[in-house]
């Protein structure tokens with residue numbers, strides 16, 4: 001009986017300790033606030049391109065710095081969206097051509113926005 005009580009005490013202490021740890025983790029790493037509920041080409045996607053890509057892939061510079069890929073327009077971006085290269089490159093999967101070239105990888109949220117927009121059928125909205 002004493003042994004049972006001891007075991008029960010140990011179990012209760014362990015469970016409540018892990019319970020507290022879990023709460024601490026939840027406070028330390030709040031759930032991501034990335035909103036992918038309404039991704040439009042003209043707003044969210046365009047903003048990511050503007051900030052991270054158009055310095056090389058912009059209309060005036062893409063031939064000099066962007067390998068000939070003009071991402072200043074919807075039709076310009078379509079071929080590499082449709083063949084999957086754009087998503088692979090920003091996700092920097094092995095064997096891809098990591099983008100943005102020479103800069104930090106896009107945030108998980110920006111990548112999630114691109115993925116959502118592509119999954120939605122890359123509308124020109």
Ligand code: HEC
Pocket residue numbers: 049052053054055056057065066067068069080085086087089090096097099100101102103106
């Ligand atoms: C510093 C300049 C620079 C920036 C910034 C940049 N690119 Fe590029 N990108 C290039 C160049 C140059 C090429 C041509 C291929 C090469 O040299 O790697 C290229 C090629 C590509 C390709 C085609 C490569 C392939 O896989 O065949 C894609 C897709 C691409 N870029 C997407 C992007 C996206 C999306 C961004 C922004 C998140 C971006 N790039 C930012 C310079 C840049």
